[in-house]
Amino acid sequence: MSPARYLRSALTLAEFELRKIRHDSSQVWLRLVQPALWLIIFGTVFSQVRGIASGPFTYRQFMTPGILAQSVMFVAIFYGITVVWERDLGLLNKLLSTPVPRSAIVLGKAISAGVRGIFQAVAILGIALIIRVPLRLSVWSVLGVFAIIVLFGMCFASLSMSLAPIFRTRERMMGIGQAITMPLFFASNAIYPISMMPGWLRAIAVVNPLSYVVDAMRALLVTGDFGSLGTDVLALLLATTAMIVLASLSFRKILS
């Protein structure tokens, strides 16, 4: 298959994912409840705790990129469940009977997760504005955040899809999703800086893709300090590529 048609196939899958959101946007709104609670309740209470070294910025400013990344991670990690669900229904069976290569299907679904992440981002940034969290919002910072979110969504959706052929049932995937996301969230710089962590947790945070994503978005939205942005993007690109390759390899076993 030519590269152009390969990419077109992947984008087609993402396009129809978006059309589904257009027909029924309720899940986009429902998925906002949790980040809204984090920002409004957790953020408000923890602003009173002066012990978190958020530098010259308020705690809410500090945590907004973290909550944004967390919510994208939650959306993406459940793509594996969607894949298992579609396999159980038979939709996947049908999709695999087309000439579209397996890896293009993985890529298409990963892009869908990334695009869904953008919806989350727009809404969470909206909430942040409503509760008056000062953010550096410019065309470039927002586009940068979107680009990082798309990559991050693709990364975690691929991780989830690579696990689907192994764990096979929706229930197990649900458990695995939680078993991955919560530890990664707490072992990252999302709601407290890495400098506050004990040594062993710091070691995990350093290899945690979430830390790089939060760091990059924090630079774009809050600090304006782009010193480590290059490293962040590179780490994210590496993790995303690795996950897509892994998912493509694993996906061959999804029907057996």
Added chain:
Amino acid sequence: MREATGDSAAGPAPAGPEIVVSNLVKDYPRVRAVDGVSFAVAGREIFGLLGPNGAGKTTTIRLLLTLIRPTAGQIRVAGIDALARPAAIRQISGYVPQDVSVDGELTGFENILMYSKLYGLPRASRRTAIAEILDLLELSDRAGDLVRTYSGGMMRRLEIAQALVNRPRLLFLDEPSIGLDPGAKRVIWDLIRTLRSELGTIVFINTHDMNEADALCDRIGILNKGRLVTVGSPAELKATVGGDVLSLDSPAPDFAGHLRALGHAPMAGAGNGPHGPAGHAEILVTEGERLIPPLLEALRGRGVEVEAVSLKKPTLDDVFLKYTGTRIEAGDSWKEARRTRRTFRRMVR
């Protein structure tokens, strides 16, 4: 892949059979699902695999569609080696799986549009092609509605529409009428016949429903426990079971003797009738419906009154019984599939 796109629909049919399967084997960890199956499907025919739930029909169709790789054996579809160029086979095939294959959260039109893009239909002809298919399947007026609002029969028609979007040379249908009411079933059968006669599509179906196999297929392969036990047209297969059974009831004394005198020896163990075992006879005949009038005439000539006559034509179930020693256990898979479908509709609603 592109060369396959080019010669798929318009090109001349090659000489020789469209599907050739030889010594096909598919092993799963605990079971051999397909066990040395060989057959050939000629152009322009409706070929059916008939067998009970778990006979290996779905595995066979998935092997033909290159969804899974065989453990051993060879498959050629339209002259293409399935192991060497799987994508080329997928490009010229249409597939209607037993399970749901349309997305309830998209409209009927979108479901087809998506597949037209995945098959790489040129943008210019896409809309016309989809409109034609929707028209053929009589779905045009509901094409803009979400599929979760469709009835079971409409969903099935949409699934067939979706499978036709690339104008497939071969159409694979896994239990095409499963879970449908009799009316919807007939619509699907008529449609499949139309596809064969008007578009020249080669149709390969899986079914556990002997009526469906009988009504629809030009040739049938009977599959049991992964083995193909026999292949032939429905008429040929039924002829192998012996012929029609005519059963007669008469109050006349020595009824059997009269029949014997006319050259129709009653079969042993025919059972009982309203006039006892002596007044009930079953005879094996060919073309029973033509034999009844002269036989009754002849019996009347001998002063024998016949009270009741019934003719039993052999069914494919009898054929199945002859070759496998068991009957097709209809019911299980059927109910299961209908349940899946209902669950699906409920869950996406």
